[in-house]
Amino acid sequence: MEKKGEKQMLKKGDLCKHFKGKTLDEKNIYRILEVGVTYSGDKSENPISNLAVYENIFQGKIFARELEDLEAELSEEKQKEYGQVHRVEKLTPEEIEIVKNKFEKLLKTGKDCDTITKWC
Numbered sequence: 001m002e003k004k005g006e007k008q009m010l011k012k013g014d015l016c017k018h019f020k021g022k023t024l025d026e027k028n029i030y031r032i033l034e035v036g037v038t039y040s041g042d043k044s045e046n047p048i049s050n051l052a053v054y055e056n057i058f059q060g061k062i063f064a065r066e067l068e069d070l071e072a073e074l075s076e077e078k079q080k081e082y083g084q085v086h087r088v089e090k091l092t093p094e095e096i097e098i099v100k101n102k103f104e105k106l107l108k109t110g111k112d113c114d115t116i117t118k119w120c
Helices: 076-082 093-109
Strands: 015-018 029-039 048-056 062-066 088-090
Antiparallel strands (some): 015 088, 048 062
């Protein structure tokens, strides 16, 4: 778990976990595709700056959200419940190995091969 009050900096290529879920297996795992993206919308809207574009590595779904929101600290209650300080946190080297092993098992079954081979 990251330290409270410590600012994390997500960057392109990082593998991250969403806070929801008690174990790594229950959490959504994302790969950061790009940071600092601006959405300009149509001419009547104000642009939204500093977006992060990220992909759920098991489902292949792609999302965009303000980077500040992804890096936001959780309430103390949620930190205790989920064991994370931030909404989305980088995976540790140990967690990356666990996720890679999960991918290897999925590859052996042939399940969702197009999605899961993108980062492995």
